[in-house]
Amino acid sequence: MITRMSELFLRTLRDDPADAEVPSHKLLIRAGYVRPIGPGLYSWLPLGLRVLRKIEKIVRDEMTAIGGQEILFPALLPRAPYETTNRWTEYGDNLFRLADRRGNDYLLGPTHEELFTMTVKGEYSSYKDFPLLLFQIQTKYRDEARPRAGILRGREFIMKDSYSFDVDEDGLKSAYHAHRDAYQRIFGRLGVNYVIVSAVSGAMGGSASEEFLAESAVGEDTFVRCMQSGYAANVEAVLTAVPPTIDIEGQPAATVYDTPDAPTIATLVDWANSAGLPQFADREVVAADTLKNVLLKVREPGGDWELLAIGVPGDREVDDKRLGAALEPAEYALLDDADFAKHPFLVKGYVGPKALLANGVRYLVDPRVVDGTSWITGADEPNKHVVGLVAGRDFTADGTIEAAEVRDGDPSPDGAGPLVSARGIEIGHIFQLGRKYTDAFSADVLGEDGKPVRLTMGSYGIGVSRLVAVIAEQHHDELGLRWPSTVSPFDVHLVIANRDTEARAGALELAADLDVLGTEVLLDDRTASPGVKFKDAELLGVPWVVVVGRGWADGVVELRNRFSGDKRDVPVDSAAAEIARALA
Amino acid sequence: MITRMSELFLRTLRDDPADAEVPSHKLLIRAGYVRPIGPGLYSWLPLGLRVLRKIEKIVRDEMTAIGGQEILFPALLPRAPYETTNRWTEYGDNLFRLADRRGNDYLLGPTHEELFTMTVKGEYSSYKDFPLLLFQIQTKYRDEARPRAGILRGREFIMKDSYSFDVDEDGLKSAYHAHRDAYQRIFGRLGVNYVIVSAVSGAMGGSASEEFLAESAVGEDTFVRCMQSGYAANVEAVLTAVPPTIDIEGQPAATVYDTPDAPTIATLVDWANSAGLPQFADREVVAADTLKNVLLKVREPGGDWELLAIGVPGDREVDDKRLGAALEPAEYALLDDADFAKHPFLVKGYVGPKALLANGVRYLVDPRVVDGTSWITGADEPNKHVVGLVAGRDFTADGTIEAAEVRDGDPSPDGAGPLVSARGIEIGHIFQLGRKYTDAFSADVLGEDGKPVRLTMGSYGIGVSRLVAVIAEQHHDELGLRWPSTVSPFDVHLVIANRDTEARAGALELAADLDVLGTEVLLDDRTASPGVKFKDAELLGVPWVVVVGRGWADGVVELRNRFSGDKRDVPVDSAAAEIARALA
Known part of the structure; x- marks a missing residue:
């Protein structure tokens, strides 16, 4: 095929567009690949569409190679199925909603778990019909609060979404791993530099969800990894390297001290270093020797507000993203003065494990608070702290929580070396959903034993149109774009x-x-x-x-x-x- | 490629779906090609999607072969461009409208003239850049009042829409004819039986618009054709075969008669046959010898209501669809009693050309009312008719109008034989738009002489997803579907x-x-x-x-x-x- 530039619908621009922030956006506009139509809405001109189609084809080939069958749903969808799963409400402002001429509610599909589940339930009825793997390459809609960076985060975009249906866990795991392998082949063929990161904490089930992040300074996702072992995780999903427990035997008893001038961690450390504490005869006291207790109120969906205390080493802040992921789906808020007033045993600034446990407040601690660790913490009285409070001897928390901030240099949970943080763009996500949606739609089939089996499901996405920008972002220089040959127009x-x-x-x-x-x-x-x-x-x-x-x-x-x-x-x-x- | 039915996502149904009316709908559901998701919304299962993609490919190939360049616009579009052309309002309930999280108005695109015009204006600035032919194969939305017949008339559907841009009429005509030829090749390759019909009356410019209709008993469009010559037209676009003029010389003078018992055409004909009129010494009087004057009020956009009289032979009704097309974009209504009361010279039931012309009422007649034709019509007095009123001698209308009904057996305008009516499904439409949209967006480029030239534009559509049903409709038997090999899954x-x-x-x-x-x-x-x-x-x-x-x-x-x-x-x-x- 020969395309003559004298006839090609193309006008390149000398200057960067005024509103473009990231290199891929600037270059794709300047080189005439895409044009803005509105916030987060772009048209694909001939060159851009050629790249998009080549990416689509690679994705389609690899999905077909693992047994995926392509189908296509509408983008305009009735409200009812999304009401069944509560996503009509949960999506909040991110969902484009509209009514038709009869006043019936519709939405523009952001993802299609509901429709796939209903369709499979409608067609299939026996365990013999599974495993089943369906996919579509389709236009999706999300009313992003801040559509930005051109096609990196649009409001109308093209995704490959696939869904696996199985009658047992082994089937789900096998579909998940087939996707994981296919995604590696896809991103490899596309010439994308990427990392696979754990997307949810191990507490929710090991490798139940992983994200494929393209490494990029302009990415919106922060992740950490260990260069020695290749371990990588979203900040929300990072597991703390747990130190070994310490012998409790022979540790000095806990002692309460007056600490009139130590309302903060820094002043507390200063006080401790000047107090001649026996535990610190041979070293300096540091912030990590203190235990900071953060007071929250938490409400599970449909439940009441309850108190929750979180204990973290004094040198770390609680990371709101990690805290949110750990408590999901509950909502939470810091205690305010009125809340403290309601619970006089909580002495603000001096809360310690003793009062919490004595008063039945749920108390979760950082995984570093292992048995035998000794802490300087609040003594539940104004201007008093306790020193030498030993976990497992003087207090036992209700459990641990991954809520403390992750820092560059923290040890990798696999012990292989330090963690370093980097930024990435989400290009793929694989997720062992389990029975969340099949439960919602009672998607059962007849099992081998003649009894109903609830299907188990995985969902897997690739941001197809976003990949055009991701590849441009990773492969360009000051003169322009540089396409890998697999996707070049x-x-x-x-x-x-x-x-x-x-x-x-x-x-x-x-x-x-x-x-x-x-x-x-x-x-x-x-x-x-x-x-x-x-x-x-x-x-x-x-x-x-x-x-x-x-x-x-x-x-x-x-x-x-x-x-x-x-x-x-x-x-x-x-x-x-x-x-x-x-x-x- | 081998696809095993043991693994294919397919369940065929023994029974017709309850709500399916037409064969293609029944069969495409039973054979597992598509599934309903909501009114006018369907999912494409593996077999259906394979047929759809094959049709798309044939359309794409032929569009590329005539120099079309493929691009892709969003389906979600901002309101402003459609406000500029007034289509935001004109589309009425057929348009899906929605607001985003900031309250800005958007629509789901039913067709993209606005966006293409703006884009071409944005990129190109010289006559040297033309001719230009752009197309897309894209998901479109129309909130049909009665979505029916499965994918024959959906609310979300796939169209190929293309747009030609030229600096002169010759360029537009050439793009139009290239499309006409390409469409013939496309529908030929798809194995569709179709006719090309004139879609607007010749008064608007000859072949300015033609529709490709698939012949089908379940079609919503009625058209007429002459089997001898191949002439075919939408009912709105049928041109009346104009009879030769008649010598006026020697025709008896017009005479007014008392006709007390002849308030209708039928009673008037009865009266005339019993009155011994000299003009009808050698033949019976028939309804076609009478001239019926229909009184309307008409309002051009932004104008005032004005009177309009339409004279048609008494054996024919005024066809509302043809009248509407002839008067477009004006709105119109029949005169009511109050209107008659305001104009005493209009004697209801006895209106004749004389009073109309004497009082300056605009008067348009059927093209059969040629000079020398002699008519029995109202004498503008209660219970009086005039006989022998000769066109060109006793009255001269302000012009002709194609508003009378078309009947099977009417002569074809090319004189080749009778017209017969049939039903069809619109599968393609080619339209010389001219400057309607380029005027709205002031889309000028620099001409060869250095002066600005306003671009002229054509728009061309093919209902890609509808074609799946059209082919099924034309090729099936009582046992099931029968695909042409070019589109078979x-x-x-x-x-x-x-x-x-x-x-x-x-x-x-x-x-x-x-x-x-x-x-x-x-x-x-x-x-x-x-x-x-x-x-x-x-x-x-x-x-x-x-x-x-x-x-x-x-x-x-x-x-x-x-x-x-x-x-x-x-x-x-x-x-x-x-x-x-x-x-x-």
Whole structure:
């Protein structure tokens, strides 16, 4: 196929668009791949659509290869199924809602678990019909609060969403791992640099959910990883490396001290270092020796507000994202003065485990608070702290919670080395849903033993349109885009940079030869100057650029690699074959 | 590619769905191609999606072949551009409207003239950039009052819409004819029986708009055609065959008669036949000899109500659809008693040309009212008619109007024979829009002479998802679907109808051989009985069915043609090659 630039619907722009913040957005606009239509809404111009379709095809191929069957649902969906699962409400402002001419409620689908579950329930009735893996590549809608960064976070976007249905856990696990492998092949073929991170804490079931994050400084997701072992997790999902327990035997008894000038952790540490405490004869007291108790009220869905205390080492803050993930689906809030007033045993600033446990307040501690660790903490009286309060001897918490902040340098939970944080863009998500949706729709089939079996389900997504921006984000330089050959809109960008009639005729012939070899050729046959053409070639980012230029008289064309910047001359006669070889 | 029915997500139904009215709807549901999700909303299951994609590909190929460049717009669109053209309002209840979280108005695009015009204006600025032809294959939305007949008239559907942009009329005509030819190739390749009908009256500019209608008894569009010449037109667009003018010289003078008992056309004809009128010495008076004047009030957009009289032969009613099309964009209503009271010169039931013309009422007549035709009509006094009122002598109307009903047997405007009416389903529409949208957005480019040129535009649509139902509607029998090979979900349906282990192994081998030859094979490897399998094969409608059955022992398989019903035995050894030959 030969596409002539003289006819291509394309206008490149010299300047960055005013509202573009990230490189991929700037370049995809400047190079004429996409155009904004409204906040978070973009049109795909010919070059952009070609890249999008190539990504779609790779995703489709790999989904088919693991036994996925493609179907297609509407984007406009009735309210009822989303009411059944409560997502009509839960999605809040993120859901586009509308009414039809009869006043019936509809939504624009953000994801399709409900419809897939209902459809499978409607068609299939026996264990013999499973395993089943269905997918679609479809337009989705989310009314993002801050649509940003071009197609990285749009309000209308294209996703591959797939859903596995199985009659047992082994089937679900196998579907999950098939997806995990397929996603690795997909992102590999697309040339994306990515990490797989645990997306929910191990407490919810090991590898029940993982995210594929493309490494990128402009990513909205923060994750941490251990370079030594490859362990990686969302901040919400990071497991704390648990220190070994300490012998309790022989530790000095807890002692209460007056600490009149120590209302903060810093002043408490100062006091402790000047108090000549026997426990710290041979080292300095640090903030991590103190135990800070944070008071919350928590309400499970449909329940009442209840008190919850969280104990974390004094050198760490409670991370709101981690706390939220740990308490989900409950809502929570810090105690205010009125709440403290209602519970006089809570002495603000001096709350210690003793009063909490004596008064039946639920008390969860950081995993670092293992048996035998000794703490300086509140003594439940104003201006008093207790020193040498030993976990497992002087108090026993109700459990642990992953709520303390994660810091660069923290040990990886696998013990392999320190954690470092990085930013990424979510490009894929795999999730062992289990029976959340099949329960909602009572999706049972007849089991091998003649009794009903509730189906178990996985859901798996890839942000197809977002990947166009992700690849642009990871592969560009100051001159423009640089596409991996698997997704480039064309295989070769053939630039006619010689006004000589014979050179032009030769270029057309070379394009035809390449076409015969199955190569997709973008032919710059415009009357523009060579300089303009070279700039456009750099901006558009086709990986191989062939220049019919000055060398024509000497029987050579120039072959440029947009990635490496390498240039070399190739004899005209063997050019097509040589280029095809370079492409393969 | 081999697809095993034992794994295919498919459940065929024995019974017609309760709410399905038309054969394509019944069969596409029964055969598991689509499933209803809500009124006018369907999901595409694997077989349906395969047919849809094949249609899309044929449409895309032919659009690309005429120089179309594919792009893709969002379906969710901001209100402003549709406000500019007034379509935000004009679409009425047919438009799905919604607001985002900030309260800004959006719509789900029913068609994209606005966006294409704005985009072309944004990118291009010189006559050198044209001609330009852009298209998309995209999901569209219309809130139909009565979504019906399955995917024949859905509320979410897939269309190919294309738009041509040119700097002059010749360019527009050329783009229009390129589309016309491409559409003929597309519908030809799809195996659709169709007619091309004029969609608007010639008064608006000849071939400015044509519809492609698939012939179908369940179609919502009525059209007429002349079997002798191939002339075809929407009822709104039918041109009346104009009779030759008649010599006025020597015709008797108009005479007013008392007609006390002739308030209707029928009683007037009775009176005339008994009155011994000199003009009718040698023949009977018929209703077509009378001239009926229908009084309306008409209001152009932004204008005032004005009187309009329409004169049609007394044997014909005014057709509301034709009248509406002729007066568009004006609105209109019949005069009521109060209106008559305001204009005493209008004697209800006895209105004649004389009073109309004397009082300056706009008067349009049927094209059959040519000079020299003599009429019996109202004499503008109660109980009086005039006989022998000759057009061109006694009155001259302000013009003609195509408002009288069209009847089977009316002469074709090309004189080739009678018109007959039929029903069809709109599958394509080509439209020379001219400057309607480029005016709205002031889409000018610099002309060759350095002065601004307003672009002229065409818009062209194909109902891609509807075509799945149209093809099913035209090609089915009482047993099931019968796909043309170009759109069939598979090339071959290979049925294992022999429980013998060797036969089964042989069938798998044959499937593999066909796969190697590039054939898409649906392999019925289920444990079901041969009878069930044959019924499903008939229902699913793949054109070639290969049966590995009883003949296996004799070294033959059976090759069935789902279209013709022909069956013949083919030697096993040469089966793959022979089937591939039959397919080609």
